[in-house]
Amino acid sequence: MAQIEASRKFCLAIEEMMTISEALIATATEYIVAHTDSTSSFDWGVRSSAWRNLGTGFPHQKYANDLAQQNIELKWHLAKHWASAALDEKIRIATWIVSDWGGIRRNSEMTILGYVNQADAERPATPFAGISSYSKILAIKDPDRYAVFDSRVAASINAIQLLDVSRRRLKPSDALAFAIPAGRNSAVTDFRDDDGAPASLARRGFALVETDSIYGVYSRLLNDIKCRVGGLSLLQIEMVLFARAPAPCEDARRATSENSTLLKESEAARDPAS
Known part of the structure; x- marks a missing residue:
């Protein structure tokens, strides 16, 4: 309730x-x-090496045959992890979700740091520049309030x-x-x-x-x-x-x-x- x-x-x-x-x-x-049943065709596979890099204990293999559910469980798993993580760990996880999971590898460390700081702000800045990257970070910070764009x-x-x-x-x-x-x-x-x-x-x-x-x-x-x-x-x-x-x-x-x-x-x- x-x-x-x-x-x-x-x-x-x-x-x-x-x-x-x-x-x-x-x-x-x-x-x-x-089209709610379209989530069953959600096809966003993640490389084995990327899962190894995640290092948060997420049981990705449990959902290997249901990538839609894997995506849902991953976002909530990372949100829980984020809530108690130190800044360095948030930067690492943010880099992972943008680069390893999202396939966007053009962001510098300083850019990711800026996105992390904004994600933890009460009202994050949301310009169009970088929207595909920072929205992925927002979506793992709080999946109930933010979605990937x-x-x-x-x-x-x-x-x-x-x-x-x-x-x-x-x-x-x-x-x-x-x-x-x-x-x-x-x-x-x-x-x-x-x-x-x-x-x-x-x-x-x-x-x-x-x-x-x-x-x-x-x-x-x-x-x-x-x-x-x-x-x-x-x-x-x-x-x-x-x-x-x-x-x-x-x-x-x-x-x-x-x-x-x-x-x-x-x-x-x-x-x-x-």
């Missing part, structure tokens, strides 16, 4: 910061509910909205365009560089999310979904977005291409001379 009350208060506290359209929340919530999650959110706009189920004026960090999935990258780019979405009538406000808006959206869907954690919502990412990106590109073709055919039919 105490955890539910704390979650409710956190939802209300975030709600005071800004407003997201009810239509967008409904679109995202409907998508998450419809990366290329796949961002692309999913943009694609889900674009699909419903294409289907006339969501007004462009109710939609938000999120900048998408660089990633490694080809379908996500193709979407990011074309239909899913903020400038492209803005031309369709989406409101641009200020880059340094993106993590706050993202957190608000996930918490709004969580507050409306009982039984799902932020981590599970994020995992649905992550696991599903290539599919809505491909579907959105296909839908916008088909709509563009239909529009051209309609215009040609109205103007035979053309």
Whole structure:
């Protein structure tokens, strides 16, 4: 009961910061509910050497056949470890989650130290720069309040909205365009560089999310979904977005291409001379 009350208060506290359209929340919530089983396809394998480097006693082999559950258990295991760790150990664990687990190896020691200090701050600074890295640290510091924001999650959110706009189920004026960090999935990258780019979405009538406000808006959206869907954690919502990412990106590109073709055919039919 105490955890539910704390979650409710956190939802209300975030709600005071800004407003997201009810239509967008409904679109995202409907998508998450419809694809909750997608976490079973969550595929984020970690190398054996990385597990050896972790050194916190996490029984990763216990979940070798269920990577989704492994991810959930890992985050809560590291949150517990973080709570009693000294600064040096937090830096080591933060480096591990960003580099060994996340595959991002471009951060300096000083950068990681800055992320660790922010993670332990009452109100962490959340600029767009470094968002794929520091959000991983926030997500192990407190999985009940923070979620990872990366290329796949961002692309999913943009694609889900674009699909419903294409289907006339969501007004462009109710939609938000999120900048998408660089990633490694080809379908996500193709979407990011074309239909899913903020400038492209803005031309369709989406409101641009200020880059340094993106993590706050993202957190608000996930918490709004969580507050409306009982039984799902932020981590599970994020995992649905992550696991599903290539599919809505491909579907959105296909839908916008088909709509563009239909529009051209309609215009040609109205103007035979053309």
